Amino acid sequence: MIRVKKIACVCLAASTLFLGRPQPAAAQTAKFRHLASIYADDQGAGLNLPEGVGCGVNGKVVVADTANGRLVRFTYVNKTVSGGSVIKIPELSAPFRVQLNSKGEIYALDGKDRRIVHLSPDGEFKDAVTFEGAPPPATILPKAFTIDLLDNIYVLDVSSSRVLVMNARGQFQKALPFPNDIGFGSDLAVDTAGGVLLLDSIRRRMFFADKDATAFAPLGGDLSEALATMPTYLTTSKGSTFVALGSGSSIVTFRRDGSFIARQLNHGWEEGSLNHPSQMCINDKDEAFIADRDNSRVQVFQLIR
């Protein structure tokens, strides 16, 4: 009888060890728990098709309220949204994407003039990124951009199929050409080590270039199955990569090596659902802000890793 009990104990221990242990995939899964939704500025004027959202330190959040042609600044601290002051300046009439650097300065992509506008933390126009020293051709059409921890600016230049890396003063550092067989480079992200991720929305692939690399290499193979509808926006945080599916109204998560983890969130109007998600940013508290474009709001989620 004692022997049977011993065997049972061993079996139980083994099953706990091998079956009960969290799977590696599950360990890296970041689940989205809805926290809040942002609908309006501090005067109660509603957002209209916002396409961009940028996160900064101390809970700073800036929304590109695209169809209203303005930026709106919020603060998200202790699960509470506050602020909502408007930045509406002639130099930025169609903001699509926003990024904040380490000093809280605001960079926004203007769809009308197709340039990256640089504002002070208070929203005062400072200048536009000039790409000083960038190799020809002179015409640079930024479709997307991002900023790393050292405030370097990474610009996806559609017209020359390349990523331009500029320092905080807007001076050219290096250029990364798109891979030859790319379908269409639609977005980029940079990780904490300075590695650059590039999204190919047509052939459904990702590419990666280390900080010191001079070219992109494929990451994770063909992602057609995971990215069933056209992927549009890309962001990365703590080794996970998040891809927004615009018409798929969901977020797909990948591991650092490009392997698929999960597709989360659904199409809908209720809070917690999405209708054409656009830019997404994640702050140091693992709070994810998603520009929920066709629902004309920004939604805040807690990432549970």
Next chain:
Amino acid sequence: MRWRLTIACVSLAALFGAPPSSRGQQNPYRLIEPNQTKACLGCHTDFAQKLKKPFVHSAVKAGDCSGCHDPHVSSHPRLLSGGPKAVCAGCHDGVIPAKAKSVHKVVADGECQGCHDPHASDSAALLVKKGDDLCFDCHEEIGERVTKARFKHDPVRKGCVTCHDPHASDQSAHLLKSAMPGLCVKCHKPDGPAFVARHQKYPVARASCSTCHDPHGSNQPALLLAGVHAPVTTGACNKCHEGPDSAVPFATKGNGFELCKGCHNDMVTATMAKPRLHWPVADKRACVNCHNPHASNHEKLLKADTRELCRGCHKDTLKRIAGLPAKHQPVDTGMCVACHSPHSSIGAYLIDQPSVIKLCEQCHDYELHSAHPLGEKAVDPRNKNLRVDCLSCHKGHGTEFKRMLLAETNVEMCSGCHKKFAR
């Protein structure tokens, strides 16, 4: 003991391992009618007539019905001894070259019977129809063009197989027997003075002829495609390209859309003035992503009809639409540009109208079909930032429900917003 076993093995091998023909001669299956053809035709009497045709499959002629069919049972239709592809490949392997650059879809799918009669035919190669008529059964549009073309191409008169391999090609796309321009310069000598003059001295023997010429025939002289870009018509190639004597004669004089802006300034300026770009317009290839800069058989020098062109990038959308029972009519006819502006727009989804209602109004008078409040003053009960518009109830491309509605029943439809009526 061992030698007895050896003799037994050898005897068995001799009995069962002998070639089928010799087995047939010896009637090992003890058929009532030893001649297999006669045995089969005893019941399949309709074949007797068929076998009088001038071209008979060699296996049929040899009476080897069981070469393809299992006389007893089969998991395949017509008692075939394997799938049609496997049965044919048993003898006709190598139809698809190892490094094929293009394969005829019917061949890849193993539908040999689409073109060949496996028993007998009036046409050589056991084709079910004579020559090009067979090809034009599927390639109807090309057949029509070939027939109606004012200027015919001689090799087409001789037959499709003059230039195409009907099975597969290891040389080129489109089943061509050799890649362009190699195929063309076999007949058209590119160093002839007339040829050189007509091509403005550009070394076109290195280019792809079909970017300007229709090899199947045309209503334009010199077999040019139906629509020709003005600089090509006037021979002003150097308007876009470097000179013919340049080290890089085909290099363009500008990059991307900036080259086209030289002539199409108003259009490019208007495109760039709008906040939402169709991004291929602005990439390295720019306009030539969708347009052929030399000539095209499609309107506005497009590379293909709109549906096929859009499918190039938006496969998932078109696939999803294809499966919908209730499609929006322009979507069904491939007229994506009826709603989406292909260059740029002021609105999302490349809709170049101030609102969805304004877009739909172009074809539909919504006030005639519904008294439901719509527009700027009609706040969507689901979200105070949204206004009720056509897409609150309908989906632009289509749905699985009638009238492209978002739900099957009125109750489901209405209670999505009017929650108090939900059951």
